Amino acid sequence: MFKALLISGENEDPQITELSEEQLPKSNVLVKIEYSTLNYKDCLAILHGKPVIRNYPMITGIDFCGTVVRSSSVDFEPGTEVIMTGFGMGEKFWGGHAELASVDASFLVTVPTGFSMKNTMQCGTAGLTASFAVLKLMDFGLEPKSGKIIVTGSSGGVGAISILLLKKLGFDVVAATTKKENFKFLQNLGVRDIIETSVLNSSKLLDKQQWIGGIDTLGSKALAGICACTSAGGAVVACGNAQGMDFPTSVAPFILRGITVFGLDSVYRTVTEREKAWALLADCLSDYDLNMISSEHQFKDILNLAKQLFENKVTGRLILKMRED
Ligand SMILES: NC(=O)c1ccc[n+]([C@@H]2O[C@H](COP(=O)([O-])OP(=O)(O)OC[C@H]3O[C@@H](n4cnc5c(N)ncnc54)[C@H](OP(=O)(O)O)[C@@H]3O)[C@@H](O)[C@H]2O)c1
Incomplete structure (x- = not known):
């Protein structure tokens, strides 16, 4: 039984x-x-x-x-x-x-070399998704010197692990969170640039260029706000809908700044893709990171x-x- x-x-x-x-x-x-x-x-x-x-x-x-x-x-x-x-x-x-x-x-x-079974579930589907998102931005051509990357839902699983991976790889991260009480948690992950999600929600359809890339777990106005503030030629990975399924934006960021939005699905991926994403997690993240x-x-x-x-x-x-x- x-x-x-x-x-x-x-x-x-x-x-x-x-x-x-x-x-x-x-x-x-x-x-x-x-x-x-x-x-x-x-x-x-x-x-x-x-x-x-x-x-x-x-x-x-x-x-x-x-x-x-x-x-x-x-x-x-x-x-x-x-x-x-x-x-x-x-x-x-x-x-x-x-x-x-x-x-x-x-x-x-x-289980990848360097990870315990517990480590794999400290990452779980959220970590795997974060890893796919980071790999997608890097495959697109973004590197630490390209500019900042914004991450939303940053106190959640996908958000926090995206931040840890990006920081380990040398990227400068902007974290967006719904709650001020999460600021300390995000500072402990090494983030200095923290904003409230409400700022993204109230962005104009095309706003000041602030980052070159994004990993979004929220959808809705937050994703629209990220796109509005993405610098020319940048890319955003849309991987969640914690705020909503809608995407209330305009074509302006696409036709005036040439930005790209990638969709991400972690569910149906080949063994090779999954092994690559798990290897990145095992290479970058320590017990200390995952316990945090x-x-x-x-x-x-x-x-x-x-x-x-x-x-x-x-x-x-x-x-x-x-x-x-
Ligand atoms: N595409 C895929 O294959 C894939 C895989 C895994 C997960 N996902 C999706 O990604 C999203 C995040 O997953 P997760 O596992 O990281 O979830 P999670 O651990 O619950 O984190 C979600 C985070 O989003 C923020 N949030 C929650 N409710 C919100 C709301 N109503 N409005 C605005 N922000 C809100 C919170 O962070 P802050 O308070 O810090 O903002 C929360 O910690 C979910 O939509 C999930 O379905 C997609």
Whole structure:
């Protein structure tokens, strides 16, 4: 038997339930989960079900790491430490808020050299997304001497890890946050240039040029504000919608300053792309960095933690220890 956070139907409350291994789907790799996390998307699934959950019953949890117990895949032997992110886990397929998972080998990558299993979930899907965003800006041609990079939602997972990566790579960062009480947290990450998100929300459609690049986790007026203040030839990566799905801007930043907006999806990425992004995280981030931006919690507290995160009462990443030592 193993424990899992199960939502049994559309109008049912999520509950930590005991299930038997036979109830798991029959995929080719069985993983004993050590750590999972709570992402914004998990909170949506736990508290509201749809639109995240596509079918029921569902075990939530869009990411996890653990050890392979059984495998019919040549790529993963028993004992291998693996990471699972994306591919509809916790949405279409039973996810990581459980002590065991049965998954398709093509969804897994091995834990990168230099990282522990805990480190991988201190980053989680948020860190992987941050890494993809930073790589996208660098592939576009931005480098530290190009100018400043703005990051929004900076006390959240994607934001804080984007900041850590950019700082390690030598970039000058502007952090935008909704709350003044996050300033100290951001200063501890090494950011000196901090603004309130409300400043972005009230930008004109074309405003003073302030940064050459951006990583946006909010969407809506914040993304419009970032574009309005991006210097000519710059680029912005849009990766989230914590403020809203809309994008109330004009063509002015595109036709008058030639800026580029890239969309980012971390869910369906090749093994090679995921390995490259994990390698960047493992190369750049230490235990010290990751302990600054995350806190470890017990699986049994998941429902209360989900409410806090959804109400924007959490700073940094919430890591779930799925098994008691
Ligand atoms: N594209 C992808 O593949 C992908 C992958 C992962 C996540 N995402 C998306 O990226 C976003 C951030 O994810 P995350 O895991 O970093 O979430 P998170 O840890 O909950 O952080 C979100 C941050 O956004 C800010 N925020 C929250 N609610 C807000 C609101 N109503 N208005 C303005 N700011 C608000 C807060 O930071 P401050 O108070 O510091 O501003 C909060 O810490 C989410 O929309 C998520 O769905 C996308």
